[in-house]
Amino acid sequence: MSSPDITLCFLQASRSIRIAWLLEELSLHYSSIFFPRENNTAPADFRSRSGNNLGKAPSLTDGQFVINESGAITEYLIEKYDKDGKLMGGKDEAVRNKVRMFIHAAEGTLMVHCLAITYARWFAPESVQKSGELKELEKGLAVNVGKDLDWLNSELEGKKFLAGDHVTAADTMVLFSIQFIFARDLVGGRKVSEWKNVEKWIKDCEATESWKKAVEKTGHKM
């Protein structure tokens, strides 16, 4: 196979870091194009340069292909370049099933729950913000986020990473969701120290050489 021609369109403080971390784990050579945020959103040229018509990050090109959606990019990269299936958890079917579940839970459960709060903050009318009703709404919405963290904490019992002793796509997908929750205070003011296994796992993920390289190469900052 000729060497891949991979470019990651990287938006600051975004899910793009999931893909940079995965690319580092796979030891793939890639270029990263950095886009700063403008008023919280992707800049106008992101859409045209990335080939993502929705204007959302991350977006990846590999030769003739443009792939969007962090979960789909993850599956694409693993299918194509992770021939021994290490990032999917190896040969054990139960572990692979777990990794697949986390790949989807990262967006389909974790981000859904915490983004409900982000969107309420962004879009609630001023009257709701000022009346204290937003705080009440946030409190209700944060219950789901707290339950997600309880679940993750129990999944991590006795494990260094989500699927065992090495990084898999479960970690590369889920870490951003969890960092986002605490960086944006989306669990009712509760601190990560309440979830000891999650707290340790975040540190272990951030201590991997692959994570550090991904951050250095892309310029990622929450």
Ligand SMILES: N[C@@H](CCC(=O)N[C@@H](CS)C(=O)NCC(=O)O)C(=O)O
């Ligand atoms: N489900 C998509 C979500 C993509 C998404 O919403 N990305 C955000 C950044 S984390 C974005 O591009 N925001 C900029 C904007 O909406 O302008 C994925 O997992 O890739």
